[in-house]
Amino acid sequence: MKPAAFDYFAPRNLDEAVALLAKHGEDGRVLAGGQSLVPTMAFRMARPAVLVDINRIEGLGHLSAQEGQLRIGALARHAHFESAVTPGPLGALLARVVRHIAHPPIRMRGTFCGSLAHADPASEWCATTLALGGTLVLRSAGADTREVAARDWFQGVFTTAIRPGEMLVEVRLPVLGPEWSCGFAEFSRRAGDFALAMAVCALRLDRGLIREASIALGGLGGRPVLALEAAATLLGQVPSAEAASAAAEAAAAHCDPHSDVHAPAEYRRDLVRAMARRALAQAGVA
Amino acid sequence: MNKREVVFTVNGETRRVLVEPRRTLADTLREECGLTGTHLGCEHGVCGACTVLVDGQPTRSCLMFGVQAEGASIRTVEGLAAPDGTLNPLQRAFWENHGLQCGYCTPGFLMLATWLLERPTPLDEEELRHVLSSNLCRCTGYQNILAAVRAAARELDRWTESAPA
Ligand SMILES: Cc1cc2nc3c(=O)[nH]c(=O)nc-3n(C[C@H](O)[C@H](O)[C@H](O)COP(=O)(O)OP(=O)(O)OC[C@H]3O[C@@H](n4cnc5c(N)ncnc54)[C@H](O)[C@@H]3O)c2cc1C
Ligand code: FES
Ligand code: FES
Numbered sequence: 001m002k003p004a005a006f007d008y009f010a011p012r013n014l015d016e017a018v019a020l021l022a023k024h025g026e027d028g029r030v031l032a033g034g035q036s037l038v039p040t041m042a043f044r045m046a047r048p049a050v051l052v053d054i055n056r057i058e059g060l061g062h063l064s065a066q067e068g069q070l071r072i073g074a075l076a077r078h079a080h081f082e083s084a085v086t087p088g089p090l091g092a093l094l095a096r097v098v099r100h101i102a103h104p105p106i107r108m109r110g111t112f113c114g115s116l117a118h119a120d121p122a123s124e125w126c127a128t129t130l131a132l133g134g135t136l137v138l139r140s141a142g143a144d145t146r147e148v149a150a151r152d153w154f155q156g157v158f159t160t161a162i163r164p165g166e167m168l169v170e171v172r173l174p175v176l177g178p179e180w181s182c183g184f185a186e187f188s189r190r191a192g193d194f195a196l197a198m199a200v201c202a203l204r205l206d207r208g209l210i211r212e213a214s215i216a217l218g219g220l221g222g223r224p225v226l227a228l229e230a231a232a233t234l235l236g237q238v239p240s241a242e243a244a245s246a247a248a249e250a251a252a253a254h255c256d257p258h259s260d261v262h263a264p265a266e267y268r269r270d271l272v273r274a275m276a277r278r279a280l281a282q283a284g285v286a
Numbered sequence: 287m288n289k290r291e292v293v294f295t296v297n298g299e300t301r302r303v304l305v306e307p308r309r310t311l312a313d314t315l316r317e318e319c320g321l322t323g324t325h326l327g328c329e330h331g332v333c334g335a336c337t338v339l340v341d342g343q344p345t346r347s348c349l350m351f352g353v354q355a356e357g358a359s360i361r362t363v364e365g366l367a368a369p370d371g372t373l374n375p376l377q378r379a380f381w382e383n384h385g386l387q388c389g390y391c392t393p394g395f396l397m398l399a400t401w402l403l404e405r406p407t408p409l410d411e412e413e414l415r416h417v418l419s420s421n422l423c424r425c426t427g428y429q430n431i432l433a434a435v436r437a438a439a440r441e442l443d444r445w446t447e448s449a450p451a
Binding site for chain 1: 288290306307308310313328329330331334337343344345346348349350351353354356398416417419420421
């Protein structure tokens with residue numbers, strides 16, 4: 001349970017960090033909160049030759065709403081979201097979600113961007129970013145910044161569209177106006193455990209009818225997914241218990257959960273139905 | 287074995303140590319500083335036995351490298367009692383409420399609860415349970431740990447009854 005040897009760098013600015021990542025290519029890894037990377041190194045599932053610790057870089061901890069986007073810097077820690085970071089439905093959703101991520105000591109070090117880079121199938125931030133249609137901003141040495149939409153980011157378990165030498169510098173989420181309502185629900189066996197299933201939804205209402213709907217599911221074993229069929233059932237509907245049930249059925253019917261030691265696929269499918277219904281109820285569809 | 291020099295304070299005392307980058311903060315405290323009060327249970331972030339305060343924040347010291355502690359001020363269980371060994375109110379509450387049996391998890395719970403009791407917001411039952419669920423105990427069944435922290439919070443005037451549901 002001791003990590004293998006590595007070389008350690010703690011650059012003071014972003015240019016230095018991306019230069020180090022360019023130089024070391026596949027051998028180099030960003031060390032952010034370390035709350036996922038260090039355990040995998042302790043198990044020797046990861047043996048990076050070089051760690052680029054970004055914790056001493058100034059100006060990466062930003063968390064600000066500008067031009068309709070919440071910009072979340074690479075050093076914004078989970079714990080920063082515990083009280084609403086922006087007024088309205090978005091800040092409230094993020095504050096609700098964060099209480100489900102690990103435990104307070106882990107939330108004080110772990111980062112939002114680290115969760116997106118790590119892409120655990122049961123990451124709350126990954127499912128949330130997908131549901132909200134977020135954007136990921138990447139930097140690499142000597143190149144322009146690259147932007148990737150959340151729906152193109154997740155490729156599989158712990159696998160994303162990041163390229164060697166790239167660093168995730170910011171995630172952007174759309175700031176939602178008062179016409180939006182959101183919900184989040186997950187099931188895990190013990191407080192702070194990774195969830196067996198989760199659902200996140202965001203709905204826009206106009207004159208009493210649902211005009212836009214997005215639902216993302218996580219914890220099913222693979223990458224987080226959009227429940228497109230479920231969201232489609234809601235369009236044009238009046239928020240009601242029937243509408244919620246139909247959407248939850250569609251989410252359960254169309255998802256593809258994995259079986260593992262924690263839960264069989266059919267149990268996860270039942271959980272998807274229940275979590276989708278709970279998330280929708282929070283968003284006022286009940 | 288490219289060792290690095292790292293300087294930080296532990297319980298107010300400056301420490302200058304030579305460590306390999308792969309050395310966790312927990313092992314740095316135990317091996318380089320001789321402070322074996324910080325315990326290692328799982329070494330992968332799950333149990334919380336290794337919790338110390340780094341710049342005032344409760345931290346799993348198995349998930350941080352010693353080299354990352356450059357310039358930090360660290361508090362460990364060794365810093366809680368008075369120099370003559372007199373237990374502080376939290377430690378005394380653990381003693382009086384049977385908040386420990388084997389004691390393996392105790393340093394981690396004490397440091398987590400130290401942070402909880404030093405926070406500006408008063409503590410209620412829900413928050414107590416939410417935060418203490420961070421750490422694992424193999425022996426006590428948790429109830430006496432909760433009772434101990436509750437008692438210490440009352441003594442320190444940090445406790446507030448939750449609004450009735
Ligand atoms: C006991 C325990 C329980 C947990 N429970 C949960 C949970 O319920 N839900 C959950 O979502 N997470 C959970 N976590 C994980 C935690 O949320 C991590 O903080 C998060 O997954 C990774 O963020 P980090 O900043 O710690 O990243 P690190 O551990 O530092 O890095 C993780 C990976 O991402 C890469 N990386 C990090 N930042 C960047 C960047 N800016 N650019 C490029 N690559 C980067 C690293 O190179 C590494 O490969 C848990 C962890 C523990 C120890
Ligand atoms: S030893 Fe650090 S959390 Fe278990
Ligand atoms: S007292 Fe033995 S593990 Fe907690």
